[in-house]
Amino acid sequence: HRHLLGIEGLTRDQILALLDAAESFFDVSRRSVRKVPTLRGKTIINLFYEASTRTRTSFELAGKRLSADVINISASTSSTVKGESLLDTVQNLQSMQPDVLVIRHSASGAPHHVAARIRAAVVNAGDGTHEHPTQALLDAFTIRRKKGAFEGLTVAICGDVLHSRVARSNVRLLNALGARVRLAGPRTLLPPAAESLGAEVYPRLEPALEGADVVMMLRVQRERLQGAFLPTSREYSRAFGLNAARLSLAKPDALVMHPGPMNRGVEIDPAVADGPQSVILDQVEAGVAVRMAVLWVLAAESNEPPPAAG
Numbered sequence: 002h003r004h005l006l007g008i009e010g011l012t013r014d015q016i017l018a019l020l021d022a023a024e025s026f027f028d029v030s031r032r033s034v035r036k037v038p039t040l041r042g043k044t045i046i047n048l049f050y051e052a053s054t055r056t057r058t059s060f061e062l063a064g065k066r067l068s069a070d071v072i073n074i075s076a077s078t079s080s081t082v083k084g085e086s087l088l089d090t091v092q093n094l095q096s097m098q099p100d101v102l103v104i105r106h107s108a109s110g111a112p113h114h115v116a117a118r119i120r121a122a123v124v125n126a127g128d129g130t131h132e133h134p135t136q137a138l139l140d141a142f143t144i145r146r147k148k149g150a151f152e153g154l155t156v157a158i159c160g161d162v163l164h165s166r167v168a169r170s171n172v173r174l175l176n177a178l179g180a181r182v183r184l185a186g187p188r189t190l191l192p193p194a195a196e197s198l199g200a201e202v203y204p205r206l207e208p209a210l211e212g213a214d215v216v217m218m219l220r221v222q223r224e225r226l227q228g229a230f231l232p233t234s235r236e237y238s239r240a241f242g243l244n245a246a247r248l249s250l251a252k253p254d255a256l257v258m259h260p261g262p263m264n265r266g267v268e269i270d271p272a273v274a275d276g277p278q279s280v281i282l283d284q285v286e287a288g289v290a291v292r293m294a295v296l297w298v299l300a301a302e303s304n305e306p307p308p309a310a311g
């Protein structure tokens with residue numbers, strides 16, 4: 002690999018190799034081993050043009066637990082506010098010789114645009130409504146730890162699919178690994194020709210939940226709605242919120258997932274988010290190991306052996 006721009010373009014074997022590498026880093030990510038020297042001397046820049054709690058923190062921790070030097074830049078406190086363009090920004094950062102540039106941007110395709118123009122390896126940390134590959138990888142890591150395999154699983158991804166880069170990356174990854182994917186949401190929040198993504202499409206929540214092994218809830222991305230469709234939270238919750246009664250339609254051992262940030266009481270009832278089937282915080286924990294694996298693949302010297310931890 003030279004960059005990680007999306008799940009699109011990754012083979013099943015490449016995805017499984019990343020998940021296996023994440024397994025080998027899991028102990029370090031959970032701090033039963035404190036740190037490994039794998040990326041000593043490497044520099045990672047996190048460049049975030051959109052808000053983030055989980056992705057940014059876990060990329061920073063992943064880099065640090067691999068002994069890399071990690072720099073964080075928020076566009077809101079950078080010279081972006083003085084009018085500097087994305088390309089000028091990354092070319093200036095390139096002059097400081099980073100090995101990896103992790104980028105989040107509201108424009109779909111921004112990481113691809115950057116990757117074609119700089120020497121550093123580029124990781125897409127979420128671009129517009131397009132892809133969020135490390136989120137899909139950490140979701141897959143969590144599912145595999147809990148369910149063992151993907152073949153035969155039915156995964157329902159529910160909510161604002163239209164604006165969700167998480168949904169797009171997950172559909173691609175789950176298809177590649179042999180799971181069945183259902184997409185459910187209000188018709189106005191389902192992408193046109195959603196079936197062409199490789200999923201069954203449901204304009205109601207209940208039939209999508211029936212017999213599901215995994216229920217993944219998505220936030221309504223009001224910041225991307227531009228006033229086009231704004232159900233009240235109460236209306237949305239009544240029709241599309243995951244509560245205990247609706248969850249009982251899924252398999253009794255179904256996993257409840259959410260990429261975060263959650264809007265409690267809107268797309269997910271607090272009792273479900275905090276309930277025994279929820280693996281939402283396991284997903285966050287997996288994020289560090291998965292991002293360690295991605296940084297290792299992109300930044301470690303090619304002749305370096307896999308990590309000893311694990």
Ligand code: CP
Nearest residue numbers: 053054055056260261
């Ligand atoms: N899931 C996710 O990308 O969360 P953040 O926006 O907080 O990084």
